Amino acid sequence: MPVRNPFDALLSQDGGVIALRRYPDHRRALHRLVERGQLATVLPGVFAPPEAVDRLDVRLRALACWDDDLVLTRWAAARLTFWPDLPVPMITAALPRKRTAPPGFELVQETIPRPLIRSVDGIRVTAPELTALDLALTDHGAAIERVLRTRLLTVDSLDDALAQTARRRNNELRRRWLDRSRRRPWSTAERTLHELLRGARIDGWVGNATIRAGEVRYVVDLVFREARVVIEVDGYEFHRSEEQFHRDRRKWTDLAAAGWTVLHFTWPQLTEDPDWVLRSIRRILTRHRRSA
Secondary structure, eight states: OOOOOTTHHHHHHTTSOEEGGGOGGGHHHHHHHHHHTSSEEEETTEEEOGGGTTOHHHHHHHHHHHOTTOEEEHHHHHHHHTOTTOOOSSEEEEESSOOOOOTTEEEEEOOOOGGGEEEETTEEEEOHHHHHHHHHHHHTTHHHHHHHHTTSSOHHHHHHHHHHTTTOTTHHHHHHHHHTTTTOOOSHHHHHHHHHHHHTTOOSOEEEEEEEETTEEEEEEEEETTTTEEEEEEOSSSOOSHHHHHHHHHHHHHHHHTTOEEEEEEHHHHHHOHHHHHHHHHHHHHHHHHHO
């Protein structure tokens, strides 16, 4: 029969970890449990059951218990707030004072504005708007796309977060990725199409807009309303199921019946033959202008 850990109640109470600084009177007892193998060190002064020390949730909780002023950022913050299956290659955090990061963690000396801090089960994390902006430095805007696509945030709320942290390093790059999202690209392929159109100075369009086809309303990837031209980007990420396949075909048929011209472009076409994509769009728009 396994030996019962006398600190099980504290482990349960503190989310699976015990921080020595919170229980200084138990210092000797905790170190004895470590010596016996009933507890293991996750971080200096923070302990957990040996079988749990490598679990991500335990490591996140341990870092939060290690310093009450700490705020988890980037991948960990996204995973705890709006992206539950996001891989966490490194646990990062911000701290208002300088402190050496424990092995396996990354700390940045930075004061996060209070309005941009959230608490998730007692763990302080950056708010989704700041998290998405921070991830843009490495994910090319994927997190920004996600929070906009799910309507968790608006471009205005992201703008506000950037304004509240105006003096941070790399804000120019954050701003660049945010500006690329103003017309609401919901995928990397859509963002690429938007950039092609902007680079070619083709205007008069909006991304991810709702349009009417008879009595039905549809959200389309991109629309030129005046020309009644719809562009759909046939990627792989959001169109995998058979059910989605049939829904898309019904949508496109309804749109065509309502007088919309529907163009389709694939990711390889956008990246390998962008000139053909732009020529095709220009030809269709020119034809519609002549017939108007």
